[in-house]
Amino acid sequence: MFGVPRNRFLIKTFSCVNYIHFSTMGRDYYEILEINRNATDADIKKAYRRLALKLHPTSNREPGNYERFRQLGEAFHVLSDLGKKATYDKFGEDGLKCGIPTEFAKGGAWSLKYAYHNNPEKTFKEFFGSDNPFSDFYISDLPLQFGGLTLGEEKIKDDPIERDLHLSLDDLFHGCTKKIKISRKVMNDNGCTSSIRDKILTATVKPGWKEGTRITFPKEGDQGPNNIAADIVFIVRQKPHAVFKRLDNDLIYHAVVSLEMALTGFSVEVETLDGRLINIPFNEIVHPSYKKVVPGEGMPLPHNPSQKGDLIFTFNVHFPEKLSAESKLLIKQALHY
Template sequence: MGGDYYEILELNRNATDADIKKAYRRLALKFHPASNREPGSNERFRQLGEAYDVLSDLRKKATYDKFGDSGLKGGIPLELAIGGAWSSKYAYHDNPEKTFKDFFGSSNPFSDFYITDLPLQFGGLNPEENKIKDDPIERDLYLSLDDIYHGCIKKSKISRKVMNDDGCTSSIRDKILTVTVKPGWKDGTRITFPKEGDQGPNNIAADMVFIVREKPHPLFERQDNDLIYHKEISLEMALTGFAVDVETLDGRIIKIPVNEIVHPSYKKVVPGEGMPLPHNPSQKGDLIFTFDILFPEKLSAESKSLIKQALRD
């Protein structure tokens, strides 16, 4: 072959098995004939296959490290073959494509790197441009109205596959994603963490997307940037006036007088007491009061007479 196996893989002699796999993966993709048309790339691809074939095998590697290329290919006496060293003559099968396919575990290792039938160009593969990205992973993020009014920090733990240093195997690891909730966010707001899904040798990791889901509030109903407050009142209150005390989401008690006659479609609007506007939290929507009028189930004759007389005036 000529040349040092470690130099061919651009490694030093302290390289680990993971380093060897990672280096072969990178260089074999770079110099594969399907992606590299430069002069000498075919020979370099063959050299990479032989270097990996030796250094990825513990017995061959042990012989090469101790006795060099001549010991590996010329064979060594059995009495010197200690520590599992190779004791017979080594010869590469001269099929770097087989080494490549065995490494990637596919009869068509480049299938995942093609979007069309067009060959790869310009001397190499750009994985981020040619790999297929996984579909987004969506999770609901349940928030109270108070969380959205004030803004808050929410943390979520995810478990995902992460590629190991060898570029081939993966392991499961946990990660904490932090969502900074902005005042005024609306139900359905999407927060995207790019490429936080499972990693793999032949894919681009999916985006992790959190979708805001607004939890019901005991007092208020949200409509866009407004807050709706429902209150039951008597017919007497509807006709004669009253005041409503309500605690706002920021903890204030406000008293709202209602001096108008409350009819079925009546609404009392208090400007600036609703939800913060998402793009300008210093401004707020309105607080809108709606009323359910409770009518008496029965009236005495005297009461009816008095009501008729009052309504005639």
Template sequence: MIMSSDYYETLEINRHAPDAEIKRAYRRLALKFHPSCRETGSVERFSQLGEAYDVLSDPQKKATYDKFGEEGLKGGIPPEFGSSGAWSSKYEYHGNPDQTFRQFFGGDNPFADFFTNDAPLQFGGLQQVVVKTQDCHIERDLHLSLDDLFHGCTKKIKISRRVMNEDGCTSSIKDKILNIHVEPGWKEGTRVVFSKEGDQGPNSIPADIVFIVRQKSHPLFVRQQSDLIYKAQISLEMALTGFSVDVETLDGRLLTIPINDIVHPAYKKVVTGEGMPLSQNPSQRGHLIITFEVQFPEKLSAERKQLIKHALNFKF
């Protein structure tokens, strides 16, 4: 069968080229022969490329063309071959290669895919510059225990994002593991930025992913900046006569802290260097601050009240 043109030759590919190669070939040649390109532009060649891509990118049209050639594609398949399942109506190109070009690249500016902030490509006399914009950053909470923030650790976070395929036109969802190296002494609100790890798109810069540290509550300590607050419950007798407080630290040591002062409502015991590591210098630490909750007796007999009065009226 003699054909007036060969779509595969037009796109400079072989007859077994996969869909991705067809797209790449059209992308390259359509830009090269676009009429706006001063050096290589060709209205006729550009129109031929549009028709060739319109046929070979459509599975039904391509199947008809591969089996019956251009004559069968444009003249219709004989009735005896109708059961083959191939596209059988007469094909006629709409004649608007600009329409094909814009449908391929998307949007009103088909050259947007080929420009970046740093290096705009030049196609002959066409020197249009398109600045890609970055998607808005994505914030996620990173919940960490006080122990994590005291010792430091590494957290592995799995994200799912849209990634562009090799053809540059389609995309798929893929998983990725991000490693977050937590430094000792990080505080609530610390931000960890992974640059351009958001969804990929043909005409945009992927968003940054920002993890924000959120500190979990602890059963023994309350954190204030780099200090740790520990509340001890004591009796009235202990508050007046003295005692010792045992505190197990976050690194597993047991501190025995003597209290020889009178514990009044505003009293605090400060133990230097036993708080959280300083993020700027983890070898240094904040303070451990011990506060006290005094447990008063619910009842006192008349005799005990008298004894207390006598003791409190004693001249020191």
């Protein structure tokens, strides 16, 4: 019937049937993958991913490790295939590799014997899609960037993500709180896929902070299974002010005055950043390089906000475009020593 003596066929049938149904010998593929027998397909894949990266010869050169890596590949090769897994669950490793009788199959033919190809690197490559599991690939249509690490490397922290935070001079004088909405990639609970989620960051601005001050939110960048999330850094940028110009902790007030005022005196009324009106008299002659310093009316000191810098007045003297002869004579007489 099968090209062999009938007695030989009966002996093979008898020995294999008894061996398959009653033998408990053979390796435990579930134990090799460190999972239980109720594990789902996702559990099997997750376990293989973790152990394959751990045991791959590139990252683990311990004696005997390659055999563990080979057994891992074989265990996954069987349990990730529904047909092989069903045979293994019912008949064990020996039944899987010996072949089992199909009880109701035509002619009582034997199933094919299973033999692993003994190339765990091939299994590894088929699973990850590459010899390098950290290259870009897609899971559930969602691109997931692994950062290009090679096996055996430790996680590397991504470079800081820097963004400008534009603040008014009033914000920097009084201090303020800014809410900043960010969108970032966050790992899902399965440790393999990610999703985009929004988060609100709260930046507390202290009185007196200067241009260039850095506000750091540690590890708030994109998450990935093989990287340490980057810090997000906001850098203070000061918006122009309509009245004052800032110089370190001092405020500069620039005024335009007539020649008459520069020579005869005047006063300037200024509203400070904290809402007070101050009136500053100028009785000196205002010359081109003239400055007047009003102490304690500048910006709060960053490390001691109760102390302030100075308010400095500078001027542009507006000269008349022309003078009559009579006016010139009067000016000469007035300036004559």
